[in-house]
Amino acid sequence: xxxxxxxxxxxxxxxxxxxxxxxxxxxxxxxxxxxxxxxxxxxxxxxxxxxxxxxxxxxxxxxxxxxxxxxxxxxxxxxxxxxxxxxxxxxxxxxxxxxxxxxxxxxxxxxxxxxxxxxxxxxxxxxxxxxxxxxxxxxxxxxxxxxxxxxxxxxxxxxxxxxxxxxxxxxxxxxxxxxxxxxxxxxxxxxxxxxxxxxxxxxxxxxxxxxxxxxxxxxxxxxxxxxxxxxxxxxxxxxxxxxxxxxxxxxxxxxxxxxxxxxxxxxxxxxxxxxxxxxxxxxxxxxxxxxxxxxxxxxxxxxxxxxxxxxxxxxxxxxxxxxxxxxxxxxxxxxxxxxxxxxxxxxxxxxxxxxxxxxxxxxxxxxxxxxxxxxxxxxxxxxxxxxxxxxxxxxxxxxxxxxxxxxxxxxxxxxxxxxxxxxxxxxxxxxxxxxxxxxxxxxxxxxxxxxxxxxxxxxxxxxxxxxxxxxxxxxxxxxxxxxxxxxxxxxxxxxxxxxxxxxxxxxxxxxxxxxxxxxxxxxxxxxxxxxxxxxxxxxxxxxxxxxxxxxxxxxxxxxxxxxxxxxxxxxxxxxxxxxxxxxxxxxxxxxxxxxxxxxxxxxxxxxxxxxxxxxxxxxxxxxxxxxxxxxxxxxxxxxxxxxxxxxxxxxxxxxxxxxxxx
Amino acid sequence: xxxxxxxxxxxxxxxxxxxxxxxxxxxxxxxxxxxxxxxxxxxxxxxxxxxxxxxxxxxxxxxxxxxxxxxxxxxxxxxxxxxxxxxxxxxxxxxxxxxxxxxxxxxxxxxxxxxxxxxxxxxxxxxxxxxxxxxxxxxxxxxxxxxxxxxxxxxxxxxxxxxxxxxxxxxxxxxxxxxxxxxxxxxxxxxxxxxxxxxxxxxxxxxxxxxxxxxxxxxxxxxxxxxxxxxxxxxxxxxxxxxxxxxxxxxxxxxxxxxxxxxxxxxxxxxxxxxxxxxxxxxxxxxxxxxxxxxxxxxxxxx
Numbered sequence: 021x022x023x024x025x026x027x028x029x030x031x032x033x034x035x036x037x038x039x040x041x042x043x044x045x046x047x048x049x050x051x052x053x054x055x056x057x058x059x060x061x062x063x064x065x066x067x068x069x070x071x072x073x074x075x076x077x078x079x080x081x082x083x084x085x086x087x088x089x090x091x092x093x094x095x096x097x098x099x100x101x102x103x104x105x106x107x108x109x110x111x112x113x114x115x116x117x118x119x120x121x122x123x124x125x126x127x128x129x130x131x132x133x134x135x136x137x138x139x140x141x142x143x144x145x146x147x148x149x150x151x152x153x154x155x156x157x158x159x160x161x162x163x164x165x166x167x168x169x170x171x172x173x174x175x176x177x178x179x180x181x182x183x184x185x186x187x188x189x190x191x192x193x194x195x196x197x198x199x200x201x202x203x204x205x206x207x208x209x210x211x212x213x214x215x216x217x218x219x220x221x222x223x224x225x226x227x228x229x230x231x232x233x234x235x236x237x238x239x240x241x242x243x244x245x246x247x248x249x250x251x252x253x254x255x256x257x258x259x260x261x262x263x264x265x266x267x268x269x270x271x272x273x274x275x276x277x278x279x280x281x282x283x284x285x286x287x288x289x290x291x292x293x294x295x296x297x298x299x300x301x302x303x304x305x306x307x308x309x310x311x312x313x314x315x316x317x318x319x320x321x322x323x324x325x326x327x328x329x330x331x332x333x334x335x336x337x338x339x340x341x342x343x344x345x346x347x348x349x350x351x352x353x354x355x356x357x358x359x360x361x362x363x364x365x366x367x368x369x370x371x372x373x374x375x376x377x378x379x380x381x382x383x384x385x386x387x388x389x390x391x392x393x394x395x396x397x398x399x400x401x402x403x404x405x406x407x408x409x410x411x412x413x414x415x416x417x418x419x420x421x422x423x424x425x426x427x428x429x430x431x432x433x434x435x436x437x438x439x440x441x442x443x444x445x446x447x448x449x450x451x452x453x454x455x456x457x458x459x460x461x462x463x464x465x466x467x468x469x470x471x472x473x474x475x476x477x478x479x480x481x482x483x484x485x486x487x488x489x490x491x492x493x494x495x496x497x498x499x500x501x502x503x504x505x506x507x508x509x510x511x512x513x514x515x516x517x518x519x520x521x522x523x524x525x526x527x528x529x530x531x532x533x534x535x536x537x538x539x540x541x542x543x544x545x546x547x548x549x550x551x552x553x554x555x556x557x558x559x560x561x562x563x564x565x566x567x568x569x570x571x572x573x574x575x576x577x578x579x580x581x582x583x584x585x586x587x588x589x590x591x592x593x594x595x596x597x598x599x600x601x602x603x604x605x606x607x608x609x610x611x612x613x614x615x616x617x618x619x620x621x622x623x624x625x626x627x628x629x630x631x632x633x634x635x636x637x638x639x640x641x642x643x644x645x646x647x648x649x650x651x652x653x654x655x656x657x658x659x660x661x662x663x664x665x666x667x668x669x670x671x672x673x674x675x676x677x678x679x680x681x682x
Numbered sequence: 683x684x685x686x687x688x689x690x691x692x693x694x695x696x697x698x699x700x701x702x703x704x705x706x707x708x709x710x711x712x713x714x715x716x717x718x719x720x721x722x723x724x725x726x727x728x729x730x731x732x733x734x735x736x737x738x739x740x741x742x743x744x745x746x747x748x749x750x751x752x753x754x755x756x757x758x759x760x761x762x763x764x765x766x767x768x769x770x771x772x773x774x775x776x777x778x779x780x781x782x783x784x785x786x787x788x789x790x791x792x793x794x795x796x797x798x799x800x801x802x803x804x805x806x807x808x809x810x811x812x813x814x815x816x817x818x819x820x821x822x823x824x825x826x827x828x829x830x831x832x833x834x835x836x837x838x839x840x841x842x843x844x845x846x847x848x849x850x851x852x853x854x855x856x857x858x859x860x861x862x863x864x865x866x867x868x869x870x871x872x873x874x875x876x877x878x879x880x881x882x883x884x885x886x887x888x889x890x891x892x893x894x895x896x897x898x899x900x901x902x903x904x905x906x907x908x909x910x911x912x913x914x915x916x917x918x919x920x921x922x923x924x925x926x927x928x929x930x931x932x933x934x935x936x937x938x939x940x941x942x943x944x945x946x947x948x949x950x951x952x953x954x955x956x957x958x959x960x961x962x963x964x965x966x967x968x969x970x971x972x973x974x975x976x977x978x979x980x981x982x983x984x985x
Contacts, residue, residue, distance in 0.1 A: 047958050288696060393800070395742045406744075406794075415787045417779060429776050432836040435827050443831065449825070451973070452821045454782075458816030461786060465793045465812055474800030475740055537775060544774040548758055552784070555754035559904065563750060566900040570734035577738040577799045578896055590804025596797075600813040603966045 021079045023066035024092060024147055027106070030059035031140035038132040047123035051437030052132030056139060063106035063143055070099025071518060078149060080577060087210040088152035092144070096518035100359060101146045101276045104269045104366035109139045111494035115374050116261035118490025135262065138270070139166040145273050151200045151210040158196070158273075162189040165270060168262045169254045181257035188250035192240025196277075199233035202226060203284065206533050212284065220286035227285060231292060235299070242274025243447050244333065245303040246635040248326045252310070255325070256318035256386070260377020263318060267325045268370035269358075272362050275332055279523060290441070293341030296333050297448055304330025304456045308382065309604050312463045312597045313631035317376045317386045318465055321369065324326045324412065327456060328365045331424065332358045338430040341445050347610045348526055348534030350430050350442070356513055357426030363516075364419045364505065368411040371498035375405035377493070378473060378487035383480040388593035390471040390480060395472040397484040403471045404495040409464035411502040414457050419505035420514060425545065428453060429538050462600050470593025477587050502537060507549055510542045511569040594629060601631075609634050686768035686932045693940065694760050698725035698914040699907065701947040705874075708951025711922035723910060732781035738896055740800045748795025749897060749904035755788040756911045763915045764842040766939030767928050773839025778826045781838065781915075782819065785871070788908070789815055796893035807892035809963065814877060814889070818870045824976035825864045828856060829923060831983055845926040856982040861923050863975035866968060867917045871910070874950055876960040876968070886908070917946050 034055015040048050070077075078093035080302055113135065141164060166189070170182035204210050206226075207218035222230060240247040251271070255263045282288065307326030314320040335358025342350030378401040379394065380386050395402040411418035427449065434446030476482040487495070502631035505512045513535065521531050579585040599609055614627035657668075703720035710717020719725075737745065761771040762781045770777075793811055796804035830836040832853050833844045850857060872878040873890035880891060894905050921942040931937055960968060 023748055202872060240852075393740070395744070410787075410790065413786070413790065414783065415790060416783050421783060425776060425779055427777050432776065432779075432830060433825065435831050436834050436836055443980070443984060447827065447977075450823055450827055451820050454820040455816065457783075457786065458812075458819040461793075462812035462816055463792055465790060465797065465808065469794060469797030469805075469808070473742070473744065473794065473798040474805075541774040541776045541927075544777070545780060548762075548772060548780055552754055552758045555757055556751055559750045559754055560747075563746075563900055563904070567721070567735060568729060570899075571737040572734055574739050575736055577740050577801045580803060580895075585801070587800070589802050590800050591797075591802050591809060596805060596809045596812075599809055600816055603813065603817070 021077045021092065021094060023062050023069065024094065024143065025079070027059040027062035027066065028143060030055050030141050031136045031143075031281065034059060035133045035136035035140070038129045039105055039135065040129075040413060045129055045287070049125050049128045049132055050117075050480050051438055052129060052136060053113050053117045056132065056136050056220045057110055059136070060106045060110035060113065060139060063102060063139075064110060066094065067099045067102035067106055070094045071096055071103065071515065083153075085152055087204065088156075089150045089211070090153060091150040092147045092153075094147060095522055097276075097279065097522040098146045098278050100516065100519035101137050101272060101362070102143065104272065104363055105142045105146065106141070108265055108268050108366055108370045109142075111370065111497060112261040112374075115377070115494040116259065117263075118488045118492075119259065119261055119377055119492070121488065125592050127171075128225055130169065131259070134164045134167045137266075138168060138265070142270065142273060146276050149212050151204060151212065151215070151349040154198065154212075155193070155196065157192060158277075161270065161273065162186075162193065165254075165258075165262075165266055168266075169258045171259055171262070172257070178257045181253040185250045185254035188240055188247070192247070195233045195237035195240070199230055199281065200236060200255065202230055202233070212280070215281075215284040218283040222285070226649060230285055231282070231295075234278060234285070238274040238277040238281070239299070240274070242271050242278070243326045243329050245326060245330070246306070246639065248303070249633055249636045249640055251326060252319050252322040252633065253315075255322035255373075256316060258320075260380060261372055263377070264370040264373035265320075267322060267373055268366040271325060271329065272366065275329070275336075275358075275362055279336070283523060288340045288343050290341060290344040293337045293339075293344060293445070296337035296340060297445060300330045300333030300335075300337055301448060301452045301467050302330070303327065303333060304452055305459075306607065308456050308459045309608060310602070310631065310633065312459060312466065313608055313610060315387055315389055315594055316350065317379065317467060317471065318373070320388075320463065321372050321376060324460070324640070325365070325369060326464065327460065328361065328369065328412070331427070331453065331456065332361050332365070334358075334452060335361060335423075335427040338427060338434070338445070338449060341434075341442070342430065343524065345439070345442060347433075347437075347442075348530055349537055350433055351524045352517075352520055352531055352534040353426050353430030353433065353538055355523050356516050357423050357428075357430060359516050359519055360426060361420075361423035361510060364411070364423050364502075367498050367501045367505070368408045368420060371404060371408035371495055371502065372412065374491070374495050377402050378491055379484075381487060381491070382484040385478070385480050388467065390478040391471045391476070392474045392481055392587065393472070393476040394481060394484050397481075398472075398486045398491050401487050401495065403621070404470065404499040406468055407499040409468045411506070413464050414453075415459045415461075416545070417503075417506045419502045419512070422505060422509040422542070422545075424453060424457070424540075425509075426513070427539060429541070433537070459600065462597065464591045465509065466596045469596065474590050475587035477590065479590070507546060509546055510539060513539070513542060563590060598629075607634070609637075686766075686936065687771045690765040690768055691761060691771050691938060693936070694763070694911065694914050694918070696763065696908040697913070699727060701913050701917065701943065702910050704944055704947035705951045705954070708948045709955050709965060712951070712955035723906070727903050727907055730898075730906065731900055733899040735899035735901060738799050741798045741896075744791075745795045745798040745896070746901070748791045748798075749901045751791040752788040753904045753908040753911075755784040756908045756915065759784045759915050760911055762838060764839045764922065765918050766932070766936035767926070768932060768936070769839035769843060769845050773837050775835070775837045778823075778830075778836060778838050778841075782823055782826075785912070786815075786819070786957050788824070792893055792905075795897075799896045801896065803892050804895055807889050807895075810889045811893060811952075814870055814965055817966055817973065818867050821863050821972035821976055822867045822871075824973060824980070825860045825867065826919075828860045828976055828979045828983065831980070832857065838919075842922045842926075843924065846928050847926070849926070853983060856979040857893060857923060859975045859979040859982070861920065863972040863979070864916075864920050864923065866972040866975075867922050869950070869953070870965075870969060870972075871916055872913045875954040876957055877965050890939045913947075914943065917943050921946050 038052025081090040141161035148154040207214040311323035339354030411420040412422040414420040431446040431449035434442035612629040618627040702723040796808040
């Protein structure tokens, strides 16, 4: 616990230093960055200790807030979520130092204040054991990330994005508030341990409501479809190291909350699992399709987070179905896959957002149709981005494959069982993951190919420059993690098991026996990956050997006899994705504007295509417009005269008085 | 007995290019030509391996890595493929996932190598490749899942040796549907008619051929050999479902499986000679059809 408290203290001090009114604001910024690094490193140590030390610790300090207590605790589940928060927090701070080098120090200081506050609040969220403390940390997390999103508040689209985020996160919190009131009323206390006792004895109606509120409240933060609309707006608007932190770890606090609170609601019935499978399938498939349709790299990555949250939800669904069926194997595999994917997604999504930041930094644009050929100009960013892209598609021998393999494995163990329900759930997961994987490959071939390969499509891309050293190393470290977890799959799964043990209520021996069917295959996968790597090396040597001493020429790309191909004739990222989007046109509603070429000698023609979020344009926008119209009726009461407001307060109080007396 | 996995693996390595020859010979027969020798693919490989290379100035190492990574993937996949009732070199629960995802890696790198040239033609081919494979992958995995359900195991090396005539008598209609779905996947993944046309030199209609337009020399030899081996691997799985003959003698089983693969190659030749390539817009429907066939097989199995 000492390390957690120390890291919280360092974050707080660093936050204050960052905004200190000093003569040399640059030093304040440096203090803010340094503090974020030190605090995150302390938190990282605490996480490693909590995960492998095996002890469950807690710290309680009385607090004057009714029902509240400063109760922090550490168990393997908290430690597991703390790992990506502090790890990516540390790397993000280093990257941010390079990314914002030479900016306006005063404005940056405010940014680093919020960065430290965000880290501190996330650490508190995953260690809080009291609902009031949890909610306060949750709110601080939402607000500090809101201020980070609106860092460049001079741009109107950034302000709009921040506004959407603020509304969405508070709607989600409202559901959490209702959930905590339900549980708190029943338990008579706002301690999570009391919730766990009370949750099992809820009446059936309330239990359904509690599950729905948990799913909606935490699902809004996690980005479950259709509650995801804030995500593609807010994440691209933030500075890239903040996008990495938000998309990589902040949305995972939603998953943490979901797991923590569902554990308080008693033995999981099968329909929880089915619900999560449905949510996961919808989020996964729609998320990846919308990712494929984007032109802006950061929007693409944000939608891809929705997809990965869907994959995590599929894993959780398999896990809860396994629990309800009493199959420890299915439960252990589902939860281990989901949790490992939480960590993996933090690693590769963090890496890809940092890479996208380097592209923005080096070219000034994130529009993939204007980029191209950056690999030769930015080899470090390009190589690490390629590793991240291959990992996120779940390709072996990288880390994304390991977590998806576990979820698949859980699904297949359902398919070969005799229970029809288990077979059907397995089929849903297999079909979903296969489809998601295929489309994700297309999406990231488009992203990497469009940005880094071919010839530059614009002047910005032609004059791109490589990321500086401070930005480079965090990307290299994350790429190394992708490779390491991929090759050390059995060890990674062993590291996740203590956290899985917090969700699956069996002894650690039973849990080991449950996961055992997957351990030998994981060893084989490591062997297969090693064989693959060795073969690649051998074949590469063979190729070099064959070509040595022969003529190896260089020329332009063969364009079927066309003499003067230009960069504009290349397939753009948008045209690359179009055929696959056309298959799913009914779901996406892609629209285009422009003038088609007409006549024998056509004049200028143009075409712009755009895929607005179907949920936003077809559901939320009409809904909020209607609500706005309804609320306009009350506008007459809002006139800015203070004495009238005092009258409203007095009238309300009198009404309450009469109500309570009568 | 333990030698069979190694012998079968070597058999795959040696006789995979033969399948290309059988397909071409069948097509020539239908067209009334004498056609290339059956062993033409071997001569082509030999010739290509002795050539130099020319690279586009636009390309990076990604272009050069494409064929190497692709061949490495398909070699590991071949080591996972059981043949003629014997297990594969490597077999474990969930190996079918590694197999499917290794083909995914191969495709990813082929596509990136194509995009690396900056050519509009290759971009077009790559774009179609990812479109079709995104639909073929669910069909492939669902088909394998159906076989897994029938045999009660999800390791290729247990599933395929366990299949026999009794499975066909009990779950015949379902297995037939699975075989039909996997045949479509087999044609699509190996870039054959009706999805792709390996012979045409009109770039606008090609998919796989156009993606490798810029490769030459040893690189192209790797691609050609990788394609032949992929045909072998997917063909071995398909014929393993269609003709699970178990005599009890490993040699005879292997010989029958080998003959079945040659017959499958001839069948591909018949398909290619007797029908035209589908319009590109129609191909997704065919692949979705394959997904539905696999799904239907499950409905039969679960009823």
